[in-house]
Amino acid sequence: MIMQGRYEFLAQDRIVYGVPAAEAVKEAAVQMDARRVFLVTSKTLSRKTDVIDRIRLALGERYCGLFDECVAHVPRESVLRAAAAVRSADPDLIVTVGGGTPVDTVKVLLLCLAQDVTSEDGLDEYRIRVLEDGSRSIPSVGKPPIRQIVVPTTLSGAEFSNLGGCSDPVRQVKDLYTGREIGAQIVILDPQVTVYTPEWLWLSTGIRAVDHAVETVCSRKPQPFTDATCLHGLKMLSESLRHTKRQPDDLDARLQSQLGVWLASTGLGRVEWGASHGIGHQLGAVADVPHGYTSCVLLHNVLRYNRPANGDRQAMISQALGKPDEEAADLIEGLVRGLGMPARLQDVGVKREHFLAIANGGMQNMMVRSNPRTISGPQDIIEILEQAM
Structure with a gap:
């Protein structure tokens, strides 16, 4: 074939x-x-x-x-x-x-x-x-x-x-x-x-863009074109976001992040994504979590959940981030924490009483249903939420 x-x-x-x-x-x-x-x-x-x-x-x-x-x-x-x-x-x-x-x-x-x-x-x-x-x-x-x-x-x-x-x-x-x-x-x-954009919003949406790149590369139906663009975009984002955190007024670093987003978004709506985006939509609808923060708290946990299904793809993420011997989930979580962003659901106001509504809504989301590791029902989503809590 x-x-x-x-x-x-x-x-x-x-x-x-x-x-x-x-x-x-x-x-x-x-x-x-x-x-x-x-x-x-x-x-x-x-x-x-x-x-x-x-x-x-x-x-x-x-x-x-x-x-x-x-x-x-x-x-x-x-x-x-x-x-x-x-x-x-x-x-x-x-x-x-x-x-x-x-x-x-x-x-x-x-x-x-x-x-x-x-x-x-x-x-x-x-x-x-x-x-x-x-x-x-x-x-x-x-x-x-x-x-x-x-x-x-x-x-x-x-x-x-x-x-x-x-x-x-x-x-x-x-x-x-x-x-x-x-x-x-x-x-x-x-x-x-972009200099008027609050730091938390700039950096958290930067992790959102990282999420775009990661879930494109780790898709159950990846594309060679988006592998190339997203892996390079991921590298640009990782470097420029850290630089912007240190020097918020560096316009060249901000532009590098914007260009990284361009590359990282080539799979947006065109390559099947997974549960980080899919569940993230429901965190916003149910618990009013800004969508940049949803990626900060979900992506590394979804990577851990999905590793049995796409460990080879996650290794490409580690390579792009310059540390091929470390787990992609650990590197993403380290990037989130290094930027001072929240990394757990409890940090963004999500409570366990939200879980059922998030899970039920998630099962109506096309990205949850195209997750690389099959999500068969609300209980699978709750398992990810518990891990992320």
Whole structure:
């Protein structure tokens, strides 16, 4: 049997790096002949920094509106409010500035525009579902009327996928949505706009990016292309995150982390991931854990759980981190602790009374069901949670 596989490239035109964000946004708007540009961001960036003002000034008469009330874990209601604001402004381009929360908000609102979704119940029809046999049901989503370009300020990697997370507070589940053109058409990596990002958020989302690389390499269906990109990205992240911890104002180190995220995210939504991401989604939905922290507390524990199934792949992680004779899980945990990040569930407010809701929600998550070591039921998830406590 010869190797078989399939890799889907994103509907993404280009990555611009090292150029000031305002300058790069204006250049992109001119090239795309965008006459009405709408900005989506966070309250902090909009109201406590000059990042958005500089972009707005650069756009001049092309600027047509702003939504800055994105909510962590992207609850359905917040997406619909953002979609209503976009419909009212009638833009021909969205510029999203921030981390995973605003980026995912725009991904799901673009789906709403494409499919004319105007209610929380209407989103049910388009969420990715996991069937009883573990296979996925992925609804068809049309082309949205506009696209987004993204200026990321964290290391979550949301700008490098067309997969968006959105929480249903009623079911306490973070659902996943996808569409060919809901992701970023252009990504602008400017380290200067990241200096306002709190240290805990920068470093924890850096571990999130490490998680992207590790679960791609350790996938039950790995790809040679993503092995190459993710292993190098992992090395870049490991070195640059440590450097940024020591010297937060080093813009070159910040850019190296951003470039590492680019490489580490080549499997995002295109290579099957595992339980670190899958259970992590539910930590956010049930216990309000920021998604960078979910990787800090879960990845090394999931690696230990999975070692009987993919020890050879985990050895590649150890090699990339420069210590081939040590266990990948120990190296990842050492990196987390060395950056001053929480490494246990109890450190991020998760309690045992949360376990059942996390486990039940996890069994609805496609990444849990594609974990390299089979997870057959909620009890397997609880075993990982106990280990991580």
